[in-house]
Amino acid sequence: MNNNKGNANDPMQNALILQKPVRSMTMSPEFFPDFDPNRGATGIARVEDVDFEKMPLLPAIVQDASTGEVLTLAYMNREALARTLELKQTVFWSRSRGELWHKGATSGHFQDVVSIHLDCDGDALLILVHPHGPACHTGAETCFYRRLQP
């Protein structure tokens, strides 16, 4: 599922692909080296193994494939996953807007999909990506920018 082809009809997207990834001011240092997105994968799954019957809206963890940083938790329904596989960029279901949401369509901060892993129960996804920019709508690199202080 390598994706660096972009969309020939979308100059914005192509421009972003040619740039180095945009990094926000809040970016943390690269604390992980590049790693094999196959790591930990001892099996394969098919789209039909994803249990949309049990969970029509599946949580999808988005992780930076280069740094290992967890960026976002978003949700996918069957159509969002299908569109993600088609575009090789993340497409979620926006619970607040009640519609499909191609991440980056507004901000330009697309997330190119490197790999998708399914969990043991078939009801959660882990998506490794190369982000074009910060994941968070606040401009933070990751949505998990607040550390809990008990």
Added chain:
Amino acid sequence: MNNNKGNANDPMQNALILQKPVRSMTMSPEFFPDFDPNRGATGIARVEDVDFEKMPLLPAIVQDASTGEVLTLAYMNREALARTLELKQTVFWSRSRGELWHKGATSGHFQDVVSIHLDCDGDALLILVHPHGPACHTGAETCFYRRLQP
């Protein structure tokens, strides 16, 4: 939130703490060096910032604090988070059993909590841990051991 104290009344737990972490046969190499669990944290959150009103069962991403590997997606209600903070080990809400679930209570594969991050919307948690053993009930190091083949 460092936790290596263990529980003086629980020899099983102490034994595990004194050992090197148990690793499953499916363990991937350590593809990330140790890293600062403060990485990416530009702010703080308090327990009252967690939006249990909106999401009585919050998804909690569990990530290995040493390797960066995402291990599990589980769920926490208010009580599970409170118990997690108290024990400094992960406690989830088991949706299948309908009860609190101290991870490792049966398997010995406790997860010592290093840090907890809250996302921008206050409705998802990222928990960095030092695991005592494989995260998955299948014996796999991570629950996300299946790579999706479209």
